[in-house]
Amino acid sequence: MARRYFCTALAVLLLLDVPAFSTSKGLKGKEHQRASRIPSQFSLEERVTMKETLKGAIQIPTVSFSPRESNRTALAEFGEYMYKAFPTVFRTSFIQHEVVGEYSHLFTVQGSDPHLQPYMLLAHIDVVPAPDQGWEVPPFSGLERDGFIYGRGTLDNKNAVMAILQALELLLIRNYIPRRSFYIALGHDEEVSGADGAQKISALLQARGVQLAFLVDEGGFITDGFIPSFTKPVAMIAVSEKGILNLMLQVNMTTGHSAAPPKETSIGILAAAVSRLEQTPMPNMFGSRPLTMTLQQLANEFPFPTNIVMNNLWLFGPFVSRSLERSPLTNALVRTTTAVTVFHSGVKENVIPPVAQAIVNFRIHPTQTGQEVLELAKNIVADDRVQFRVLGASDPLPVSPSDDQALGYQLIRQTLQSVFPEVNIVVPGICIGITDSRHYSNLTTGIYRFNPIYLQPQDFLSFHGINEKISVQGYETQVKFIFEFIQNADADQRPVPHLHEL
Numbered sequence: 001m002a003r004r005y006f007c008t009a010l011a012v013l014l015l016l017d018v019p020a021f022s023t024s025k026g027l028k029g030k031e032h033q034r035a036s037r038i039p040s041q042f043s044l045e046e047r048v049t050m051k052e053t054l055k056g057a058i059q060i061p062t063v064s065f066s067p068r069e070s071n072r073t074a075l076a077e078f079g080e081y082m083y084k085a086f087p088t089v090f091r092t093s094f095i096q097h098e099v100v101g102e103y104s105h106l107f108t109v110q111g112s113d114p115h116l117q118p119y120m121l122l123a124h125i126d127v128v129p130a131p132d133q134g135w136e137v138p139p140f141s142g143l144e145r146d147g148f149i150y151g152r153g154t155l156d157n158k159n160a161v162m163a164i165l166q167a168l169e170l171l172l173i174r175n176y177i178p179r180r181s182f183y184i185a186l187g188h189d190e191e192v193s194g195a196d197g198a199q200k201i202s203a204l205l206q207a208r209g210v211q212l213a214f215l216v217d218e219g220g221f222i223t224d225g226f227i228p229s230f231t232k233p234v235a236m237i238a239v240s241e242k243g244i245l246n247l248m249l250q251v252n253m254t255t256g257h258s259a260a261p262p263k264e265t266s267i268g269i270l271a272a273a274v275s276r277l278e279q280t281p282m283p284n285m286f287g288s289r290p291l292t293m294t295l296q297q298l299a300n301e302f303p304f305p306t307n308i309v310m311n312n313l314w315l316f317g318p319f320v321s322r323s324l325e326r327s328p329l330t331n332a333l334v335r336t337t338t339a340v341t342v343f344h345s346g347v348k349e350n351v352i353p354p355v356a357q358a359i360v361n362f363r364i365h366p367t368q369t370g371q372e373v374l375e376l377a378k379n380i381v382a383d384d385r386v387q388f389r390v391l392g393a394s395d396p397l398p399v400s401p402s403d404d405q406a407l408g409y410q411l412i413r414q415t416l417q418s419v420f421p422e423v424n425i426v427v428p429g430i431c432i433g434i435t436d437s438r439h440y441s442n443l444t445t446g447i448y449r450f451n452p453i454y455l456q457p458q459d460f461l462s463f464h465g466i467n468e469k470i471s472v473q474g475y476e477t478q479v480k481f482i483f484e485f486i487q488n489a490d491a492d493q494r495p496v497p498h499l500h501e502l
């Protein structure tokens with residue numbers, strides 16, 4: 001997930017901020033039980049190859065340093081590595097491979113049934129920088145220790161890149177021919193914008209008139225242990241992500257000598273403006289129906305007395321809302337957040353500086369737009385000596401459907417049931433970070449962010465931090481999940497009651 005837009009989203013409390021909670025039905029493939037279905041069982045040799053191939057991918061330092069600076073040698077090398085690692089994918093006649101924007105990759109897998117609408121699997125091959133300091137093993141070593149593979153990209157997001165291609169490779173080796181067409185899009189600059197990768201792939205597909213049934217990207221997990229009193233694992237499929245507004249504030253005053261200073265300087269005026277923004281949070285959006293509905297749906301999963309509180313939001317709503325505001329992570333769920341990230345002014349100790357500039361980074365709540373946040377910010381500052389300039393903005397994405405008819409959502413849920421039978425709670429959630437999937441909003445209304453791996457609070461810190469790692473078992477299960485998912489997407493879909501009612 002993009003660094004500057006870090007998807008810290010993933011605390012389980014995120015699942016509280018969701019649009020709907022589907023309890024009734026799911027989809028189940030008729031072909032689920034068919035003999036032609038290929039079981040997701042891999043030989044010892046395949047399992048060894050699988051993890052060694054991931055380690056090799058981690059060893060290539062495909063770092064995005066800034067929007068203009070990345071390790072191009074490594075990005076090129078990664079393309080060759082995929083080619084060697086997944087020979088069957090590259091030589092299969094019904095799979096077309098294209099390089100887009102120099103280093104991103106688009107695979108078009110032509111299914112046998114042209115009547116089925118295609119879908120897309122998304123991941124990114126670039127990673128954020130990783131200085132050696134603090135790591136138990138060098139971050140680009142891909143070393144295995146105590147059942148874990150360490151390294152930058154093991155969670156974000158080479159695990160997905162490799163698992164998707166690995167699962168496809170294994171299916172093809174078993175002579176599987178997909179019915180439903182699908183795309184695999186692997187961006188190379190997600191961590192810095194996606195402008196050269198995802199955006200170009202999306203434009204290419206739009207030019208070809210492609211419409212997708214849905215797409216699956218990173219951004220949600222099976223969360224475990226995030227709420228102390230909540231003992232069961234929860235699969236959170238993010239159905240929306242917050243937007244972003246980078247706003248520059250600037251004050252120009254006349255310059256002068258510090259021996260005879262004016263009453264107010266650009267620094268003082270701007271500091272006051274920035275301070276007002278910090279002191280005046282954007283409105284709390286708690287109480288919009290999706291969130292309260294989900295709290296009620298989850299209510300009985302909580303122990304006493306939280307269950308009573310959650311069951312009676314008509315009474316305890318303000319209390320719950322205030323308690324969510326207390327921690328930065330849950331506060332991000334109930335409002336547009338305000339972060340002052342840059343402040344520049346001054347050149348010399350005895351000169352009154354003419355200009356002061358600050359940048360404020362807002363993360364926009366799904367119920368608001370960038371324009372609304374800009375107006376609110378101007379009203380809070382309420383000083384026309386402060387000029388505003390929008391440096392970049394991206395509105396929150398619309399909430400993708402998660403009802404019984406939502407194919408992508410239900411396929412993820414169905415696959416969870418077979419691959420993670422112990423996970424009985426599946427909820428739609430929101431990603432407070434930003435992913436490549438936002439570039440594809442013209443292609444589909446079904447955008448789901450879900451990585452089929454367990455995430456515990458301590459893992460959370462390793463995203464863009466130190467000692468990022470994935471268990472060998474967790475990675476195998478991810479491959480298995482995609483192996484099953486592709487087959488599920490090919491089965492005839494019909495709604496059936498789902499087994500795990502809350």
Ligand SMILES: *[C@@H]1O[C@H](CO)[C@@H](O)[C@H](O)[C@H]1NC(C)=O
Nearest residue numbers: 060061063071073074075077
């Ligand atoms: C870029 O990647 C290559 C390997 O592809 C590596 O040898 C080199 O050290 C990397 N450069 C930087 C600055 O990380």
Ligand SMILES: *[C@@H]1O[C@H](CO)[C@@H](O)[C@H](O)[C@H]1NC(C)=O
Nearest residue numbers: 250251252253354355356387
């Ligand atoms: C304010 O100062 C900046 C930097 O010197 C300059 O680019 C800008 O044009 C000035 N704006 C006004 C309104 O004077």
Ligand SMILES: *[C@@H]1O[C@H](CO)[C@@H](O)[C@H](O)[C@H]1NC(C)=O
Nearest residue numbers: 202203206438439440441442
């Ligand atoms: C979506 O399509 C509209 C109209 O063609 C276009 O202006 C816009 O840039 C597209 N958005 C994306 C994210 O591709």
